[in-house]
Amino acid sequence: MLNDLPIRKIIHVDMDAFYASIAQMDNPELKGKPIAVGGGGKRGVISAASYEARKYGVRSAMSGRLAEKLCPELIFVRTDFERYKDISNRIRKIFFEYTDLVEPLSLDEAYLDVTENKIGLPSATLIAQKIRQRIFDEVGLTASAGISINKFIAKVASDYNKPNGQKTVNPEDVLQFLEDLDIRKFYGVGKVTAEKMYQKGIFTGNDLKAKSLEYLDENxxxxxxxxxxxVRGIHNSEVKPNRIRKSLAAERTFSENLSSEIFMLEKLDHIAEEVAKRLEKSNVAGKTITLKIKYSDFTLQTRSKTLPYFVSDKVVILETAKDLLYQDKLKNSVRLLGISLSNLNTDKSVKAKPSEDKKKSVSVQLKFEF
Structure with missing residues (x-):
């Protein structure tokens, strides 16, 4: 029953092609043209693509070379993170004028809990409209939004009418919305998982809902x-204004593929130093060290080791990363190495199982103005 669940008014705001849109705003000559942020040079990887470029299949995390083949007229622009942070801070100031419950996910998206808000407006839908309009008027960029009873549904809904749109999923519409949803649209279902679900006959939320908890646990x-x-509309995670950092990492993509562990040690030294600096700056330490290896064929491999104590020292991080590197033979030449620390001393969260009264499906009985 919906009455048994914590009903909130959650907005997920997601900026439209944030990095690329800033580049087009700062340089009017780029407006309406296919552009890619980053990705230039022989080994570049794209950070973001404008909607004009996306029509050709250009996406973030794609190599610049492939993107250029897909879109010969593609224009590459440099990243400018200081500019992105400045714009992001201006947008967040707007958020805080409506609620103090703001949880940033990245520079270009955030959750807002407006169940109780600073302007006393009962409609989360109208608040989302006001926020999007103010971002456009005061910053010059467009944003999309999703509005619903929890973070999961709001996140899914924000992608529904992109760009420059919004979608509200009212409490009485939640179950039908989720049942009709393509499984690929579920937040948390990646490409590999979606393919696995397809193989098992799970194509929509309704198909997923038909599977038992035991079946899903097993598979x-x-x-x-x-x-x-x-898929039953149950996601009780609150909007957390101060998100606890779960991991910290640094990585490097090389101008030439590396084929020997010996040549990688110098690179790991620099990466470990960067990780240690970031740990010191954030005043955190971690127990689990993970080595990330991306091969020349773009396949990805991770190797992890959990220590019995928290570490932040470069020497320990580097030595552990070396052990992980030598742990197994490399499959191919390497184009990227990364080191991350997780299981941090800031992570005090306890995962609790939903209580029995929260395992019930959402009903259509509660009327709630959205």
Missing amino acids: FGKSGRYYYYV
């Missing part, structure tokens, strides 16, 4: 429980 591990509840 999708820890994520199975998550899928079981969100």
Whole structure:
């Protein structure tokens, strides 16, 4: 029953092609043209693409060379993170004029809990409209938004009418919305998982809902429980203004592929130093060290080791990363190496199982103005 669940008014605001839109705003000559942020040079990887470029299949994380083949007229522009941070801060100031419950996910998206808001407006839909209009008027960029009873549905809904649109999923519409949803649209279902679900006859939320908790646990591990509840509209995570950092990392893409571990040690030294600096700056330490290896064929491999104590020292991080590097033979030449620390001393969260009264499906009985 919906009455048994914490009903909130959650807005997920997602900026439209944020990095690329800033580049087009700063340089009017780029407006309406296919552009890619980053990705230039022989080994560049794209950070973002304008909607004009996306029509050709250009996407973030794609190599610049491939993007140029897909779109010969593609214009590459440099990243400018200081500019992105400045714009992001201006947008967040707007958010805080409506609620103090703002949880940034990145520079270009955030959750807002407007159940109780500073302007006393009962409609989350109208608040989202006001916020989007102010971002456009005061910053010059467009944003999309999703509005619903929890973070999961709001996140999914924000992608529904992109760009420069919004979608509200009212409490009485939640179940139907989720049942009709393509499984690829579920937040937390990546390309590999979606393919696996397809193979098992799961194409929509309705197909997912038909599977038992035991079946999902068996076939999708820890994520199975998550899928079981969100398809029933159950996602009780609150909007957390001070998000706890879960991991910290640094990585490098090389101008030439590396084929020997010996040549990688110098690179790991620099990466470990960067990680240590970031740990010191954030005043955190971690127990789990993960080595990320991306091969020349773009396949990805990770190797991890959890220590019995928290570490932030470069020497320990580097030595552990070396051990992980020598742990197994390399499959191919390497184009990228990364080191991350997780299981941080800031992570004090406890994962609790949903209580029995929260395992019930959402009903259509509660009227709630959105």
